[in-house]
Amino acid sequence: MSEMLLILRQGQLSFGLPAEKVRTIQPSGGLIHLPLQPEWMQGLLNYKGQAVPVAHLGALAGEQAGERERVTVVCETEKGLLALCADEALEMLVPEGPLLALAGGSTEHLLRLAGEASGETPVMVIDLEETAQALLGD
Amino acid sequence: MGFFSADLEGMIDIFAQETLEMMEEYDAHLLPAAQGQGLTAEDVQALFRVVHTIKSSAAMMGLEAMNRCAHHLEDAMALLRDDPARLSGDIEQLLDAMYAFADYVRAEIDRLADADYSPADAGALEEKIGGALRALSGEKAQGPESIQRAWRVLFKPDCPMVQVRALVLVKQAAARCSALTTDPVDLEQAGAEARLNAQGLALWAETTSPEEVRSHLAASPYVDRVEDILPEAPAETPREDAEPAKEPAAPSPSEEPAARAARFATIPWGLVERLQSLTGELTTGFMLLKTAIERSDAAQELETLVTQSGHQLNELAALAQQTSLLPVSSVVGQYYRTIRDICREEGKQARLEVRGEELEVDRTLLDALATPLLHLFRNAVDHGMETPAERARLGKDEVGCVTLSVSSTGGRVKFVVSDDGKGMDDGKLLDAAQKRGLLDRPRESYTRDEALQLAFLPGFSTSSETTRYSGRGVGMDVVARAVEGLGGVVHVTSEKGQGTTVTMEMPVSMTSCDSLQFSVGEYRCLLPVRSVKRILDWDSAAPDLRRADGRLWLRQGEALLPLMDLFERYDAPAGDARRVLVLQGLRQDAAVVVGPIDGHLVVVERPLPELLRKAARRQSGISGCAVTGDGSLGLSLDPEQLIRMAAKGGAEA
Numbered sequence: 053m054s055e056m057l058l059i060l061r062q063g064q065l066s067f068g069l070p071a072e073k074v075r076t077i078q079p080s081g082g083l084i085h086l087p088l089q090p091e092w093m094q095g096l097l098n099y100k101g102q103a104v105p106v107a108h109l110g111a112l113a114g115e116q117a118g119e120r121e122r123v124t125v126v127c128e129t130e131k132g133l134l135a136l137c138a139d140e141a142l143e144m145l146v147p148e149g150p151l152l153a154l155a156g157g158s159t160e161h162l163l164r165l166a167g168e169a170s171g172e173t174p175v176m177v178i179d180l181e182e183t184a185q186a187l188l189g190d
Numbered sequence: 191m192g193f194f195s196a197d198l199e200g201m202i203d204i205f206a207q208e209t210l211e212m213m214e215e216y217d218a219h220l221l222p223a224a225q226g227q228g229l230t231a232e233d234v235q236a237l238f239r240v241v242h243t244i245k246s247s248a249a250m251m252g253l254e255a256m257n258r259c260a261h262h263l264e265d266a267m268a269l270l271r272d273d274p275a276r277l278s279g280d281i282e283q284l285l286d287a288m289y290a291f292a293d294y295v296r297a298e299i300d301r302l303a304d305a306d307y308s309p310a311d312a313g314a315l316e317e318k319i320g321g322a323l324r325a326l327s328g329e330k331a332q333g334p335e336s337i338q339r340a341w342r343v344l345f346k347p348d349c350p351m352v353q354v355r356a357l358v359l360v361k362q363a364a365a366r367c368s369a370l371t372t373d374p375v376d377l378e379q380a381g382a383e384a385r386l387n388a389q390g391l392a393l394w395a396e397t398t399s400p401e402e403v404r405s406h407l408a409a410s411p412y413v414d415r416v417e418d419i420l421p422e423a424p425a426e427t428p429r430e431d432a433e434p435a436k437e438p439a440a441p442s443p444s445e446e447p448a449a450r451a452a453r454f455a456t457i458p459w460g461l462v463e464r465l466q467s468l469t470g471e472l473t474t475g476f477m478l479l480k481t482a483i484e485r486s487d488a489a490q491e492l493e494t495l496v497t498q499s500g501h502q503l504n505e506l507a508a509l510a511q512q513t514s515l516l517p518v519s520s521v522v523g524q525y526y527r528t529i530r531d532i533c534r535e536e537g538k539q540a541r542l543e544v545r546g547e548e549l550e551v552d553r554t555l556l557d558a559l560a561t562p563l564l565h566l567f568r569n570a571v572d573h574g575m576e577t578p579a580e581r582a583r584l585g586k587d588e589v590g591c592v593t594l595s596v597s598s599t600g601g602r603v604k605f606v607v608s609d610d611g612k613g614m615d616d617g618k619l620l621d622a623a624q625k626r627g628l629l630d631r632p633r634e635s636y637t638r639d640e641a642l643q644l645a646f647l648p649g650f651s652t653s654s655e656t657t658r659y660s661g662r663g664v665g666m667d668v669v670a671r672a673v674e675g676l677g678g679v680v681h682v683t684s685e686k687g688q689g690t691t692v693t694m695e696m697p698v699s700m701t702s703c704d705s706l707q708f709s710v711g712e713y714r715c716l717l718p719v720r721s722v723k724r725i726l727d728w729d730s731a732a733p734d735l736r737r738a739d740g741r742l743w744l745r746q747g748e749a750l751l752p753l754m755d756l757f758e759r760y761d762a763p764a765g766d767a768r769r770v771l772v773l774q775g776l777r778q779d780a781a782v783v784v785g786p787i788d789g790h791l792v793v794v795e796r797p798l799p800e801l802l803r804k805a806a807r808r809q810s811g812i813s814g815c816a817v818t819g820d821g822s823l824g825l826s827l828d829p830e831q832l833i834r835m836a837a838k839g840g841a842e843a
């Protein structure tokens with residue numbers, strides 16, 4: 053059975069996050085930056101007194117990180133909270149049809165599946181645990 | 191289907207928790223034996239109750255092997271209880287069996303909730319306990335003979351709660367007697383109080399020390415006098431089915447946990463952490479509120495309310511802090527046993543002395559130090575301690591001494607493990623380091639102190655032989671990593687023939703910290719005020735700057751301190767208002783170049799998210815973060831890590 057996804061847009065790309073893992077969606081801002089971090093690591097967010105690392109969705113997918121991201125989505129992972137920032141949150145949906153696995157490329161370890169959703173735009177479904185593991189591995 | 195039936199599955203957690211509590215008591219009463227002080231009759235009585243309870247609850251859970259082992263141990267305790275003279279004999283075999291039983295029970299409890307649980311084979315353990323029991327029963331020590339005596343204790347007329355007083359007396363006397371009967375038989379029965387007031391408490395005892403028992407009775411509070419009565423002719427023969435007096439006198443297994451429950455509550459650790467976390471959030475929220483009020487024209491009444499809430503929050507924070515504190519004594523028991531076991535295995539003799547065990551330390555810190563301490567004790571005995579014959583030849587006491595000293599000052603806690611063994615050989619350390627290619631400069635340039643610290647490098651060992659306990663070259667590395675992970679430092683000193691001392695010093699975790707706030711480019715940073723020795727303007731520091739070996743140094747008096755430019759390190763554009771902070775370390779000082787100072791404030795430091803923790807500390811010296819006065823996060827820097835990085839010319843450390 054397909055899980056419900058929160059669809060985020062970042063530039064020309066659409067991403068799907070498992071909706072049940074989403075703790076909150078809030079306007080971006082209030083971040084502090086950390087020195088010596090890769091481009092996708094935007095910094096730390098003060099979420100209810102807890103410091104949460106914020107990753108840039110576009111940069112995770114190999115695109116250049118911008119300065120205009122407007123939403124931050126705080127998600128639960130087994131490694132702790134992880135926030136992802138993007139241009140906007142579009143909708144919640146249950147994707148129709150089978151999801152396709154991405155193969156190869158720099159995003160292989162971050163993006164589990166790809167599929168069709170929200171019209172013609174392919175949606176990259178993010179595996180949060182894999183993403184968190186990849187960050188930890190660094 | 192698993193080992194436990196559906197009914198019993200619901201009991202697993204309760205059984206595990208109660209048994210672990212019992213095992214804590216078991217350990218506590220075995221502690222004197224591990225310290226070489228043997229067991230007292232009181233210990234035996236307590237151990238009897240524990241194994242009896244475990245026997246019963248194991249039977250209830252269908253854990254037959256555990257039940258049988260506990261049953262055999264109960265027999266052994268009964269032998270000791272009924273004939274305390276056996277305690278002066280050799281009970282080492284029994285102690286071995288008792289420790290093995292503790293290991294078995296804990297291992298079983300660890301696995302109980304596993305889906306595929308089935309009880310581990312306990313044949314060897316049963317045999318071990320059986321052997322100890324046979325040795326004990328066949329080796330009745332020839333102590334002084336028990337003598338029958340009887341007394342009547344008369345209480346003062348103003349004695350409050352005479353029944354309770356009598357119960358206490360009987361319990362204390364029972365510890366000195368091999369058998370004890372009383373009248374009234376059941377001191378808790380209705381009517382006992384009237385009889386005690388009318389005719390006192392009669393005691394019939396078998397004991398090796400009748401005078402001691404009598405003196406104790408006479409010296410007890412609210413006792414008017416003690417009269418000798420005929421031992422053979424009790425005034426009123428107790429009921430035949432009555433339990434010996436010492437049974438009701440001592441708290442029954444079911445009574446004691448109830449008494450404990452009144453004083454202690456078992457709180458899931460997750461809840462404690464949440465309480466602490468929430469306290470931190472409340473403190474932060476309060477600070478933001480206070481700042482907002484100060485900036486506006488708030489009514490006086492509001493300010494008063496905020497002040498009151500501040501006091502309450504401070505109290506809450508202190509309470510939350512206390513929930514995570516444990517006395518050092520709660521964890522040292524295992525180390526007495528460790529040293530005993532290694533000594534028996536390796537033919538060494540050593541005792542452990544603990545100083546500062548009453549000190550309360552954050553549980554997280556104690557947990558993190560458990561393994562490092564174990565390694566240090568193993569090293570101290572296995573590598574550090576000479577054999578008794580060698581020690582005698584050297585004019586030392588044949589029994590070596592390992593000391594753990596715990597102390598706390600100024601927000602830091604220090605654990606020092608020292609021994610009076612043979613000390614470390616810096617030549618061997620240098621040989622080993624050279625062989626492994628671990629020296630980063632000519633061997634001759636290493637001081638003895640520097641050579642000793644090589645022992646903390648990963649995989650380092652000079653031992654030519656791997657014993658069961660040490661010599662695998664991982665111990666000291668584990669110590670160093672654990673201590674550095676706690677934001678502390680570890681240092682070893684040693685004198686040949688005199689012994690070795692390892693000092694671990696760490697900040698007390700989860701505390702609020704008076705911090706200096708400053709910027710490094712876009713980064714807002716915090717450093718504990720206590721670690722900042724001096725703040726200098728860049729311009730005033732400039733004349734004291736030296737460049738040598740491609741690195742910057744700051745002259746402070748006669749000393750040259752390594753200096754690290756944090757702008758450079760963090761790849762941040764340097765502004766105009768640069769400052770130099772002179773940092774005071776535990777072993778050495780250093781200086782860092784930072785941006786404008788924004789003042790100081792009290793913050794509650796939180797660890798960085800696990801996702802970032804390791805790399806951030808190593809690369810940037812960032813140990814955590816904290817909410818600052820305007821609600822944003824600041825980066826807490828670890829002064830020791832910064833000093834290490836500065837000493838390495840600004841590289842990762």
